[in-house]
Amino acid sequence: MRAVTADFVNTSESPRISEMDQPQTSDDEVLVRIAYGGMNAADWQYSQGWIKTIATDNVNILGFEAAGVVASVGRNVANFREGDRVMFARTRTTGESGTYAEYVAVPAELACRVPDGMSLTDAAATPICFLTSYIALFADDLGNAKPGQKVLVHGGSGGVGSFAIQLAKFGGLSVAATGRTANRNYMIEMGADLAFDYTDPAKGIVAQTREWAPEGVDVVFDAVRQNTLPDALEALKPGGTLVSITTMLDQTNLSEQILASEARGFRHVVCFAHWPDRLPKVPIVPILERRGIRIPPVEVVELADLQSAIARMKGGHNRGKLVLKFAGEQA
Numbered sequence: 429m430r431a432v433t434a435d436f437v438n439t440s441e442s443p444r445i446s447e448m449d450q451p452q453t454s455d456d457e458v459l460v461r462i463a464y465g466g467m468n469a470a471d472w473q474y475s476q477g478w479i480k481t482i483a484t485d486n487v488n489i490l491g492f493e494a495a496g497v498v499a500s501v502g503r504n505v506a507n508f509r510e511g512d513r514v515m516f517a518r519t520r521t522t523g524e525s526g527t528y529a530e531y532v533a534v535p536a537e538l539a540c541r542v543p544d545g546m547s548l549t550d551a552a553a554t555p556i557c558f559l560t561s562y563i564a565l566f567a568d569d570l571g572n573a574k575p576g577q578k579v580l581v582h583g584g585s586g587g588v589g590s591f592a593i594q595l596a597k598f599g600g601l602s603v604a605a606t607g608r609t610a611n612r613n614y615m616i617e618m619g620a621d622l623a624f625d626y627t628d629p630a631k632g633i634v635a636q637t638r639e640w641a642p643e644g645v646d647v648v649f650d651a652v653r654q655n656t657l658p659d660a661l662e663a664l665k666p667g668g669t670l671v672s673i674t675t676m677l678d679q680t681n682l683s684e685q686i687l688a689s690e691a692r693g694f695r696h697v698v699c700f701a702h703w704p705d706r707l708p709k710v711p712i713v714p715i716l717e718r719r720g721i722r723i724p725p726v727e728v729v730e731l732a733d734l735q736s737a738i739a740r741m742k743g744g745h746n747r748g749k750l751v752l753k754f755a756g757e758q759a
């Protein structure tokens with residue numbers, strides 16, 4: 429089968445398309461014929477060997493999420509049948525293979541049914557950003573956001589930010605979001621009560637947030653990187669929570685920042701969201717089935733255009749999601 433593999437070198441030829449054997453499935457797994465793999469910034473970071481928590485041995489297939497059709501089920505699997513449409517995210521931290529391949533073996537407990545009426549392109553674009561933003565906002569030990577509270581989503585026009593705005597509204601919060609002016613209307617369409625340009629030199633992010641929430645917001649979610657909002661604490665209410673998203677691009681000392689935030693009486697937590705033990709607690713299918721959630725614009729990338737798509741991801745200003753085509757709708 430064809431798969432996209434990492435070379436772990438910093439050249440334009442990494443990653444590349446390789447031929448490899450189809451995976452074997454265990455009794456608790458389903459074999460999925462992949463329609464599309466959802467693209468994420470972490471893909472190219474992994475391809476260059478930056479993600480040290482993922483083994484760089486013989487399971488060097490890229491990709492953290494995908495959607496497709498069940499091709500076969502292991503003998504202990506009761507909740508899926510051949511032909512079912514499924515989507516899934518993978519943490520990759522326990523040595524399991526990535527999702528950019530024609531076939532992927534997935535533990536059945538980590539696969540979700542694709543809701544009726546949802547396309548496989550949208551399904552491939554959903555799991556990582558949905559799970560990351562839901563867990564960052566609502567897990568008790570992370571954002572712990574409650575109805576009636578106010579949240580600032582920094583990076584509201586990206587994949588994670590688009591879901592974060594909508595899930596925060598779904599959870600009964602008021603939402604302010606940042607993005608460039610070109611993305612302002614988009615963030616309002618996603619449901620933000622206030623959207624403003626983080627690059628505006630005349631009005632700082634904190635001042636604009638405080639105009640909207642004079643006492644400060646309950647939660648700031650930095651959905652761009654670990655520390656792209658250095659004065660985030662100034663936007664918070666006393667005792668409020670700063671959720672920082674972790675990426676491989678960050679060089680700042682997060683432990684020191686957390687200690688400094690806590691010394692000032694704030695909660696400061698780090699979101700590394702797609703841990704398997706958290707996944708079963710996220711009601712992803714019921715929320716999607718209520719149809720209140722809009723999937724960000726999805727663009728299909730042919731395998732032949734892999735390198736240019738990776739270059740776009742590296743730019744860091746993509747609106748919505750890219751998905752890499754394998755079997756496509758024929759899966």
Ligand SMILES: NC(=O)c1ccc[n+]([C@@H]2O[C@H](COP(=O)([O-])OP(=O)(O)OC[C@H]3O[C@@H](n4cnc5c(N)ncnc54)[C@H](OP(=O)(O)O)[C@@H]3O)[C@@H](O)[C@H]2O)c1
Binds near residue numbers: 582587675
């Ligand atoms: N740790 C985890 O569990 C986890 C999971 C998923 C993603 N992530 C990380 O989370 C980040 C966001 O992921 P994504 O999929 O949403 O990426 P994305 O789709 O590329 O979106 C990034 C967004 O950030 C905005 N942005 C870029 N620089 C900014 C800045 N300085 N200030 C404010 N906004 C800025 C851009 O908006 P404009 O174009 O409007 O500037 C862009 O829309 C990535 O770094 C990714 O690696 C981590």
